[in-house]
Amino acid sequence: MPFVRNQWYVAAHSEEVGDELLARTICGEPIVFYRTSAGEPVALADRCVHRRYPLSASRREGDRIVCGYHGFTYDPDGTCVAVPGQKRIPRTARVPVYPVVEQDTLVWVWIGDADKADPTRIPRAPWLGSPDYVTVRGMEPLAARYELLVDNLLDLSHETYLHAGYIGTPEVAETPITTEVDEDAGIVYVSRRMKDAECPPFYAKSTGITGRIDRWQDIEYHPPCLYLLHSRIAPTGVEPGPDGDDPAACHAEIVYAITPETETTTHDFWMVSRDFALDDEEVSKFLAESNRTVILQDVAALNLLEEVIAGEPEGYQELSINIDTGGLAARRMLKKMLEASS
Amino acid sequence: MSRRLQVVWEPGSDLLIGVCHCGAESRAADPVEIWHWLLSHPDHPSPRTEHEH
Ligand SMILES: [Zn+2]
Numbered sequence: 130m131p132f133v134r135n136q137w138y139v140a141a142h143s144e145e146v147g148d149e150l151l152a153r154t155i156c157g158e159p160i161v162f163y164r165t166s167a168g169e170p171v172a173l174a175d176r177c178v179h180r181r182y183p184l185s186a187s188r189r190e191g192d193r194i195v196c197g198y199h200g201f202t203y204d205p206d207g208t209c210v211a212v213p214g215q216k217r218i219p220r221t222a223r224v225p226v227y228p229v230v231e232q233d234t235l236v237w238v239w240i241g242d243a244d245k246a247d248p249t250r251i252p253r254a255p256w257l258g259s260p261d262y263v264t265v266r267g268m269e270p271l272a273a274r275y276e277l278l279v280d281n282l283l284d285l286s287h288e289t290y291l292h293a294g295y296i297g298t299p300e301v302a303e304t305p306i307t308t309e310v311d312e313d314a315g316i317v318y319v320s321r322r323m324k325d326a327e328c329p330p331f332y333a334k335s336t337g338i339t340g341r342i343d344r345w346q347d348i349e350y351h352p353p354c355l356y357l358l359h360s361r362i363a364p365t366g367v368e369p370g371p372d373g374d375d376p377a378a379c380h381a382e383i384v385y386a387i388t389p390e391t392e393t394t395t396h397d398f399w400m401v402s403r404d405f406a407l408d409d410e411e412v413s414k415f416l417a418e419s420n421r422t423v424i425l426q427d428v429a430a431l432n433l434l435e436e437v438i439a440g441e442p443e444g445y446q447e448l449s450i451n452i453d454t455g456g457l458a459a460r461r462m463l464k465k466m467l468e469a470s471s
Numbered sequence: 472m473s474r475r476l477q478v479v480w481e482p483g484s485d486l487l488i489g490v491c492h493c494g495a496e497s498r499a500a501d502p503v504e505i506w507h508w509l510l511s512h513p514d515h516p517s518p519r520t521e522h523e524h
């Protein structure tokens with residue numbers, strides 16, 4: 130399956146893009162990222178026009194990149210401003226520049242026709258940069274196609290089996306879901322609201338709530354890239370106030386960015402933002418380590434699935450049940466976007 | 472008004488209830504069937520009289 134083009138994808142956490150040249154392949158396109166002295170992120174095709182040497186393996190001279198092979202020198206807009214040994218610079222000496230936007234502590238890159246790039250279409254995750262939240266984050270490379278990660282995240286009943294002892298409890302798989310698709314906005318919502326449930330260690334140790342809880346998992350998937358999980362943990366029976374005020378509950382905003390690297394590999398960006406224990410470094414450490422452990426469990430499972438898919442004949446017939454209602458909606462939306470973009 | 476499609480899992484059963492943005496409603500025993508029904512708007516197949524259990 131090729132990639133959904135004419136879309137914004139998360140290319141990096143803001144903190145990953147700095148003075149160093151960062152090589153990252155997005156949707157099969159090798160790109161070099163860096164930040165100018167004015168603080169602006171730049172994304173250029175990671176191949177010198179001359180003999181395709183990776184610019185990411187080159188060096189910077191101020192805001193320019195000097196190719197590490199023969200010295201072709203590029204401005205941040207991709208224009209070649211110097212070639213070795215001669216004054217005339219060929220008119221075609223220019224590397225493609227990618228539209229790039231930094232928003233909510235993420236660096237987004239546009240994959241597709243540059244003139245169609247509309248930054249207002251980038252979905253928001255405002256808590257990532259909010260002083261009212263503390264965020265831990267990371268990125269795990271996945272040796273599996275991005276569709277498998279979409280399936281994985283749209284059906285959280287797998288938490289009970291794959292992530293027992295961390296975020297999985299029996300109630301996750303047992304509780305019915307409600308699924309909603311907004312056809313115009315292009316969003317899939319999946320909601321699972323558990324009453325009087327066991328508190329998994331991930332939340333018991335971080336929130337300090339150890340008794341029975343009400344646990345809400347409200348998913349908002351903005352295909353193709355951004356996945357938001359609004360997680361609410363409260364002592365059982367405690368409801369939010371009529372104005373949405375909810376001081377007795379703990380809220381964790383779990384964010385994933387699902388960015389295809391190649392057709393069978395994916396950048397699995399993850400973030401956990403919380404509105405509780407804001408000053409507690411230990412909680413940050415615990416949540417970062419636990420979430421990474423959980424993701425590595427998913428990575429191992431999905432890598433295995435990718436091997437299975439690679440080794441099987443075409444046309445394997447899957448079986449879907451109620452828990453797959455959201456995943457099926459996401460697949461259909463991706464298929465529609467793919468058809469529209471190719 | 473945005474076009475929203477909803478699938479609710481009927482409490483205490485294994486049935487899914489699909490609600491189209493046009494107000495039409497149907498029940499089905501699996502998600503493939505319920506999406507098929509929802510996405511055939513405005514030509515929703517008429518609801519079946521009997522459900523598989
Ligand atoms: Zn309808």
